[in-house]
Amino acid sequence: MPKLHETAEVEGDRPAVAVKTLAARLREQLADDIVRGALAPGVSLEEAELARRFEVSRTPVREAIRLLVASGLVEARPHRSAVVARATEVELAGMFEALRELECLCAGFSAERMTAAECTELKRIHAALLRVVRAGDPQRYHELNEQFHSIIYAGCHNDYLERLTLETRARIAPFSRAQFRALGRLARSHAEHETIVRAILDRKPDRASAAMKAHIGSVHDAYATYRGS
Amino acid sequence: MPKLHETAEVEGDRPAVAVKTLAARLREQLADDIVRGALAPGVSLEEAELARRFEVSRTPVREAIRLLVASGLVEARPHRSAVVARATEVELAGMFEALRELECLCAGFSAERMTAAECTELKRIHAALLRVVRAGDPQRYHELNEQFHSIIYAGCHNDYLERLTLETRARIAPFSRAQFRALGRLARSHAEHETIVRAILDRKPDRASAAMKAHIGSVHDAYATYRGS
């Protein structure tokens, strides 16, 4: 299955497409697997085994792992196999808190800075979410919900802050599967989104930030409940 | 000068000290050089040259560079030499804004969570800074000022948020040299610190956060003035 050595046909005749290295593609693949849950926290990332699986040598595998280590998705100690990053309850709580605050910042700035086009897109996704709630499709809700939040990250018009927030969400993802299983949560989540959207469209940063804080808080609570703590 | 191959004598008889790999030590050295300004933004990091300089092979050099790429201090494109990360004015402004907000968060949480010991340490550094202001030593002020802020990052008792803030500060450092050249700035900076310290000791998160925002704002302004924008 791993089609990493494909010669990566250049789409279109744009010469500006930088051909990715094997290490870069490996990093993407592994990061995706970790975030999506295919590689669970604690799973060992053995270099030789990954090299065999992807039919490359250990060198690009090592580089990909180093990249992931620096981004926090993988932890490594000298002379020991790297493993998908684990987290204690305390660390996890810290990351949740940080994500909540980052999202509040993004929401606040979005209320100040979103362009008309971005506002339209926000409304579009919000409307699509409502249809998904009515259809009762938790998986699809999860996907669109991520898009909803991502639009708000982008709307802050601060690339660095956007990146921090996206990375934090990715770092938490391996620990927060199965959040929207209850259908009641979907409806509640959408109602909270409504408040956020209103505040942003009304250009009220403080209200947007507060609404986001309440929203994330309730998600976090749901997560804590799910974990049984 | 590069003493990287030293056999790293184990201090004490603790067997728990994880011996660092060459790549890890290289990363530290390079990151330090970049943050301290010895390697300016845009400077090319040629693998073979670094390998010669540090008397190691290209492999650990490559790994160190990959680590730095993921942390944002270095930028790399396939088949091209890695260079110390540059930043446009817009990106820099974004990072400054993010740092300001992160520091405000830390200050707010510190007001809620700092232990008695941490409060004592905060007061100690604050007092030491006053002496440095009177002595008029910008370099020493810069060092102690970093410690002052670092204590507040740690005081938030959220390791992840602390790390984000430290990394953001490091990422900005290469672009913010020579901030405290004017002596008037030192006195003003110390006065602003006073407000922050008071708020934290009084356990007033909102006041602490606001005081920090005002403080960083004035630093940023000083920076902007220095850059001529």
Next chain:
DNA sequence: GTATGCGATTTTGTATGCAAACCTGCACAT
């Protein structure tokens, strides 16, 4: 039954070789 020590195996860390991509400088055409 638990703990300890030792050797074989496994796995990582580093060095090196080679091919492909990139850059330089120069000749040449426009």
Next chain:
DNA sequence: ATGTGCAGGTTTGCATACAAAATCGCATAC
């Protein structure tokens, strides 16, 4: 003067080889 094309050298990307560290299993001692 500006642009184009093409050697030649340089630098990176990947594969492989070997050394050093850690792990595992098993025998032995308590």
